[in-house]
Amino acid sequence: MTETSATPGEIRSTRPAFTTRARDWMRDDPVAVIGLVVLLVIVLCAIFADAIAPHDPTLQDYNAMLEAPSAQHLLGTDDLGRDVLSRLIHGATASIYASLLAVGVAALLGIPVGLIAGYTGGWVDEVISRILDTFLSFPAIVLAIAVTGVLGIGLTNAMLSVGIVFAPQLARLARARALVLKQELYVDAARCFGASTWLILKNHVLPNAIQPVLVQITLLMPVALLAEASLSFLGLGMQPPDSSWGSMIARAYVYAQIAPAQMYAPGIAILVTALAFNTVGESLREALDPTARR
Amino acid sequence: MLNPLQRRMLRRRLVQTIPVLVLATFSVFMLLKLLPGDVAITIAGENATVERIEEIRESRGLNDPLLVQYGNWVWRALHGDLSQSFLSGEEVGTTLLRVFPNTLFIVCYAILISVLIGVPLGMLAAARSGGLIDRLVMMLSSAGVALPNFWIAMIFVMIFALNRAWFPATGFVAPSENLAGAIWHATLPAVALAASGIAEVARQLRSSLVEILHSQHFRTLHAKGLPFGTILWKHGLRNVSVNLLTVISLLVNRTLAATVVVEVVFAIPGMGNTIVNATLQRDFPVVQGAVLAMVLTVVTVNLVTDMLYSVLDPRISQR
Numbered sequence: 001m002t003e004t005s006a007t008p009g010e011i012r013s014t015r016p017a018f019t020t021r022a023r024d025w026m027r028d029d030p031v032a033v034i035g036l037v038v039l040l041v042i043v044l045c046a047i048f049a050d051a052i053a054p055h056d057p058t059l060q061d062y063n064a065m066l067e068a069p070s071a072q073h074l075l076g077t078d079d080l081g082r083d084v085l086s087r088l089i090h091g092a093t094a095s096i097y098a099s100l101l102a103v104g105v106a107a108l109l110g111i112p113v114g115l116i117a118g119y120t121g122g123w124v125d126e127v128i129s130r131i132l133d134t135f136l137s138f139p140a141i142v143l144a145i146a147v148t149g150v151l152g153i154g155l156t157n158a159m160l161s162v163g164i165v166f167a168p169q170l171a172r173l174a175r176a177r178a179l180v181l182k183q184e185l186y187v188d189a190a191r192c193f194g195a196s197t198w199l200i201l202k203n204h205v206l207p208n209a210i211q212p213v214l215v216q217i218t219l220l221m222p223v224a225l226l227a228e229a230s231l232s233f234l235g236l237g238m239q240p241p242d243s244s245w246g247s248m249i250a251r252a253y254v255y256a257q258i259a260p261a262q263m264y265a266p267g268i269a270i271l272v273t274a275l276a277f278n279t280v281g282e283s284l285r286e287a288l289d290p291t292a293r294r
Numbered sequence: 295m296l297n298p299l300q301r302r303m304l305r306r307r308l309v310q311t312i313p314v315l316v317l318a319t320f321s322v323f324m325l326l327k328l329l330p331g332d333v334a335i336t337i338a339g340e341n342a343t344v345e346r347i348e349e350i351r352e353s354r355g356l357n358d359p360l361l362v363q364y365g366n367w368v369w370r371a372l373h374g375d376l377s378q379s380f381l382s383g384e385e386v387g388t389t390l391l392r393v394f395p396n397t398l399f400i401v402c403y404a405i406l407i408s409v410l411i412g413v414p415l416g417m418l419a420a421a422r423s424g425g426l427i428d429r430l431v432m433m434l435s436s437a438g439v440a441l442p443n444f445w446i447a448m449i450f451v452m453i454f455a456l457n458r459a460w461f462p463a464t465g466f467v468a469p470s471e472n473l474a475g476a477i478w479h480a481t482l483p484a485v486a487l488a489a490s491g492i493a494e495v496a497r498q499l500r501s502s503l504v505e506i507l508h509s510q511h512f513r514t515l516h517a518k519g520l521p522f523g524t525i526l527w528k529h530g531l532r533n534v535s536v537n538l539l540t541v542i543s544l545l546v547n548r549t550l551a552a553t554v555v556v557e558v559v560f561a562i563p564g565m566g567n568t569i570v571n572a573t574l575q576r577d578f579p580v581v582q583g584a585v586l587a588m589v590l591t592v593v594t595v596n597l598v599t600d601m602l603y604s605v606l607d608p609r610i611s612q613r
Contacts, residue, residue, distance in 0.1 A: 134317040137592050138585075139551035142569065146585045149573035150328055222440055229442050230555045234570050246442075253448055253559070260452055267445040274440030282436075 025287065032283030038276040045089050046096040055083035057090040058241040066259045075265050078248075079255050087243035088265055094244040095273065098159045098228035098237070099221050105163025107217055110170030115201055115209065117171070118178025129175070132168040140165050141230060148236050155228070155244065158237040162227045166220055173216050177209035184208075211288050218281035222274035229270050245270050300604050307600050314593060319371070322586045323364050326578050337380070376583040381575060386583035389568065394587055397557070397564035399469050400480050401549050404487035408545060411488070412495025413531075413538070419496060420503035421526055431496045438493030443552050447486035447559040454482060464561040483560045487552055491545050495538075502537040503530055536607050543599035547592050 026033050045052055054074070061081035069076045075084035117128035135143075140162075147161035181187060182205070190200050231237035232246030240247070245266040252262035334350045335342070351357050355366055370376070376386035419428040455463035461482045469476035506512060507530065515525050531538075557566030565584055572580035 130313050131317060134314050134321070137314065137318065137547070137589065137596060138321075139547055139554075139588055139592060141551045141554055142585055142588050145554065145569055145573050146325055146581050149576065149578065149581055150325060153574070226440075226442055230444060233442075233444055234555065234558060235574060236570070249442075249445055249448070256448065256452055257456060260456075263445070263448055263452070267442060267449075270442050270445065271437075271440055274442075275437065278436060278440055 025283075029283045029286070032279045035276040035279035035283070038272060039280060042092050042273050042276070043096060046092040049090045049093045053083075053086035053089040055086040057082060057086040057243050059083070066255060066262075068259075068261070076259070076261065078251060078262060079259075084248075084262065084265060087248060088245070088269055091243045091245045091248060091266065091269065092273075094155060094232075094238055094242065095225055095228060095270075098155060098244075099224040099277075101156065102159040102162040102166060102224040102227065103217055103220050105160055106166035106170050106220065107213075109164065110167035111174045111206075111213060113167070114171035114174025114176075115178045115205055118175035119182050119197070119201060119205055121179075121182075125175070128171075132171055132175075135165070135168040136172070138165070141227060144227060144231065145234070145236060148231065153236050153239070155232070155238045155242075158231040159224070159228060162224055162231070166224070169220070170213060170216060173213055174209055177212060178205050181205050181208050215281060215285045215288055218277065218284055221281070222277040225270065225274050225277065300608075303604050304601060307597065311593065311597055315590075318589045318593065319368055319586065320364060322582055322589065323367050325585065326582050327360070327363075329578060371586070376586070377579045379572075379580050380577045386579050389580060390565075390583055390587050393564050393568050395470075396466055396468065396562060397550075397553055397566065398591075399476065400483050400487065400553055400557075400562065400564065401546065403477070403480050403484035404491060404549050404553075405542065405545055407484055407488035408491030408495050408549075409542065412492040413499060415492065416496035416499030417503065417526055417530070419500040420507060420530075421522070423500070423504050428500070431493070431500060435493035435497035438490035441490060443486055443490060444555040444559050446489050447483065447556045450482050450486050451559065466560070466562040466564070483553075483556050483562060486556055486559075487549055490552075491549060494545060494548075495541055498541045499534060499538060502534045506530060506533050536603060539599055539602055539606065543595055546595045550588055550591065 059082060061077065063081065065077060065081045066079055067073060067077040067081075073083050073085065075088065078084055078087065113128060117125045117132075144158070144161040144165045147164060148158045151157035151160060178201075184204075187200060187204050190204055195203075228237055228244065229246035229249070232244040233250045235247075235250065238244035238247050248266040249263055252259070252266070256263060334347045334354065334356055337354075338347050338350050355363055358366070374387045376390070378385055379389065415427070415431055419425075419431040422428060451463050454460045462479055465479060467475040467479050503526075507526075512525060512529070515529060516522075553564065554566035554569060557564045558570055561567070565588060569581060569584040572578070572584065
């Protein structure tokens with residue numbers, strides 16, 4: 001252990017500058033760059049939906065129902081004469097909010113539980129692991145539907161349920177990392193100095209366990225997005241008159257024979273967003289985890 | 295048929311399933327307990343007297359300690375009594391017996407399609423890794439993760455049912471009544487469900503096969519002069535059978551969840567429609583029963599998979 005006595009400053013100096021690394025990344029993984037750009041555009045749409053949308057997404061116009069795309073309504077109108085493009089843009093807000101909420105809940109519940117289980121070990125770990133295994137054997141969306149039913153129907157409750165359902169996945173990952181990290185010398189050292197378990201978890205275990213968990217969080221985003229779409233499609237998520245991509249598809253399906261084109265836009269929006277999240281997540285995984293490299 | 299080692303493994307695995315079963319049933323039981331509001335009032339109706347509510351509470355055992363209630367609930371469930379629907383008054387067990395076979399039929403059909411198409415695709419991709427099929431499989435599998443399956447289902451309905459009328463757009467025929475009709479009705483939902491299953495099977499099979507094809511003993515098979523096809527189908531497939539089994543058992547869990555949404559698209563009288571309608575109408579005994587049935591199915595599939603592991607690879611039971 002004597003040959004690795006570099007000071008932190010020296011380690012930092014051997015690391016390439018941020019711009020160099022960014023350039024390398026763009027060269028090595030152009031698909032992920034496209035994914036990131038697409039994601040940025042969608043997030044901007046979500047944040048500035050009110051400013052970007054050409055019409056009020058809930059404004060009904062009974063003189064212009066189920067219209068084909070035109071200069072006035074770029075993607076046509078729905079069965080109540082509402083502008084589809086505007087509803088699509090506002091749907092981005094719902095989707096991004098929903099995914100962040102679900103994944104955030106999953107992280108807040110899962111990471112501490114996993115870290116405590118892995119670090120404490122013994123019967124605590126045994127009990128928590130059994131509970132995690134049990135919840136992982138529930139078909140995810142079925143459990144989410146049932147929990148939504150209990151919490152009450154609506155987008156926020158639906159995504160809280162999805163978050164609860166996702167939490168065991170993150171907990172399991174965090175537990176596996178904590179199991180490895182508690183053997184590290186610096187954790188031993190901290191313990192010798194009399195640091196409390198809480199302090200060790202916060203200052204040593206969490207920062208070193210977070211990378212694979214962050215990757216998993218990114219990869220859960222598209223799953224959460226699809227869960228939101230499914231639950232809204234089933235009528236358990238976003239409630240009318242507000243728009244979400246899933247509920248737009250559900251509505252368009254009713255009129256599929258009259259205006260089939262209405263179904264494509266929200267579906268493609270879901271597909272593109274989920275793909276973008278996925279490529280960025282995969283790229284992050286490859287960048288952070290050397291064993292995942294092809 | 296089973297040797298002593300495998301039998302011991304089986305016993306150990308069965309014992310390990312017990313805590314999972316207890317926890318799973320307890321969580322499903324608690325689902326109803328966590329409901330805001332009083333179940334007794336829900337049953338009695340808004341204008342019931344205090345005495346009537348207390349009577350229902352007593353007769354339903356709602357005044358018992360929680361664990362006693364749980365025990366009674368499990369005991370009744372074991373005897374097929376899952377209480378009645380709040381709305382129709384039908385026994386939940388009867389409802390489940392009616393709808394669950396329909397869902398199982400579609401799930402099995404979808405998994406069959408996933409395996410029948412996914413396995414050859416995965417093998418072709420592994421045989422020429424980096425080739426056209428390989429790149430196609432990789433592309434499909436990353437798209438498969440991002441594809442909303444209910445949306446694909448609708449597109450299928452539009453193309454193959456509304457435009458071409460090759461398949462019916464909605465509805466279901468029980469396989470016990472008319473097998474051909476059942477297959478005809480279930481094809482579109484099964485294909486829609488299999489879309490991501492095919493990609494998943496192909497991708498997993500490809501990655502485990504590529505690893506094995508680069509191993510020493512496959513080089514020996516090559517050197518022995520065996521044709522590549524024989525190596526791939528006979529030796530390759532046998533070596534990845536355990537991985538394939540894992541993929542399929544995960545697929546059962548995922549497909550079972552995915553049918554919930556796809557069933558709604560096709561208006562299939564299965565578990566999905568039952569659970570969604572019951573949730574929308576706050577008919578919780580039905581939700582509880584349906585979740586219980588699905589969880590038990592997944593736990594059973596996991597158990598059977600673990601047993602098959604030791605049949606396919608005897609080394610596993612020696613550990």
